[in-house]
Amino acid sequence: MRYPRWFWAAFGAPGLLWIGVLFLVPLYVILAVAMGTVDPIFLSPVPVWNPLDWSTTAFEQIIEGLGPGEQFFVVFVRTFVYVALALALSLAIGYPVAYFIARHGGRFKGLLLVGLVAPFWISYLMRMLAWVNLLQDEGYVNRALMALELLDTPRNWLDGRASTVILGLVYGYVPFLILPLYAALDRIPRDLLEAARDLGASSAQAFRRVTLPLSKPGILAGSVIIALPMFGDYYTPDLLSGSPRTNIIGNQINLYIHGPQVTVGAALTVVLMLLLVVLMVYYLASMARSARELGP
């Protein structure tokens, strides 16, 4: 390398400074507020910057609320159930689609890929708005179901149904799963499958013992990349149900941060971050691995 040693480090300085001041420092601010005190008169949070003076009152309140049947217990369990079901459904829908396009797209591949990529450029909120339109009492979903005689009277789909929220999450996030799945499946060399078939594997065996294991990194990375935003979602339940019956962790954070108990909101954010940190680090590690495969 003929560059002076400081050359490339200097290039990164402005960006790293930006991330330090507007990402790392704010993460510390959450901690300082969560472990801070509350002004006795105005009830506004007072951040405590020195870790030696931190108080754990807000966390104690959350731990109390995590007893079976208590407020936070219900919300945490609900969040895990919603995310698990939405993730399972997304895989069940996404894998076959990604597989078909990667393996059998043929001359329609370009067109099918446009269909896959399109939702990336359409605002998430607009995609939810589209379903709010369709799921109205006099909307086309009810009309279609009544025309097929599956329903006698219009059903109110938007009044706090778990099923609507879970399907909304699937609709919202499945495109972000399909793309990494497609990339993983498309990279599998066809020779490996031909070899498996030549050596006597049935097509089901070839799928189970060659395609599926080789697409596992794509499945894991895709699942993590949609599970993370699902855990932090609050707008999907708000738009598609709006009822406290479908509140998940994100709704609670949003309510507390903009309500009277900001410290509890900050503490909930810390808890969420701790729950997700394993997934986050896993994804970063898998990204670093694929970058190493690409480069020197």
Add this chain to the structure above:
Amino acid sequence: MRGALAWWRNPWGRPRFLFLFTLVYMAWSIVPILMAVRFSFNDGRSRSTAQGWSTRWYWQEPDLSVWNDPSLRQALFQSLELASLAMLIAVPLGVALALSLTRWRGRGAGSARFVSLFPIVTPEIVMGTALFLTFVHLFRFVELGTTAQLLGHVTFSIAFVIIVVRGRLLSIGPEYEEAAQDLGASPVQALRLVLMPLLVPAIFASLMIVFAISIDDFVISAFLSRDASTETVPVKIYANARGAPTPALNALASVMLFAAMLAIALAVGAYKLAQRARGERAAAIEDFAQMRL
């Protein structure tokens, strides 16, 4: 009908169940959006039933259309302004950081890489809360509103620029710059004359991606908004979706959709031109789908 049956039973064709499944998926994914756009052209006031065709909810209706309702028009300009500014700040910062993270081999490079990609895996609600509390309690000189939103948008955009540019840098390799320096170029010349032209498609793609994720962003914009005057289009949709009395909200969302389509068409065109100029095969969509920009 018989043709369809014969196609279904033909054992040599492509897997028919998967083909139908994919078609149904595509319809499920696209048709609701088309319906939402359709309602925006309604002649009546319904947002759930097709009622004739008109552009009244775009600009004709005196007080309620996108153009004539100050709060809707305001949201449109707020979104476009934020996205343009975020693009202009995040892309130079991100490109420089990507160069640094890829070529810098010294101590600290590993943790710098880890930290700069961390925003991408941080749920937006965490980042929204963090920035909101920071601007309220620590950096009080930054008021909530456009400035705070812009700072937030740039912060989460940088990581996307890094991914796109770094992918390209890794596939280029260090050989071109080394050759240039062997032939007498200074480090800055090697960067400017050799590396930068090779990075043009990646820079272009980054501009597009930052614009798109900034325009789509909801959580950060909502957490850092001051009042109704700094709401962006997604925030407006969130606030009004369940109560909106007219298709004007659909029209607002559709305008953003058309803008995005136009931007993509421009970007794909430019990407193809750039590739053709270098004599490469042009398949922008496939490159995007495989994340090798």
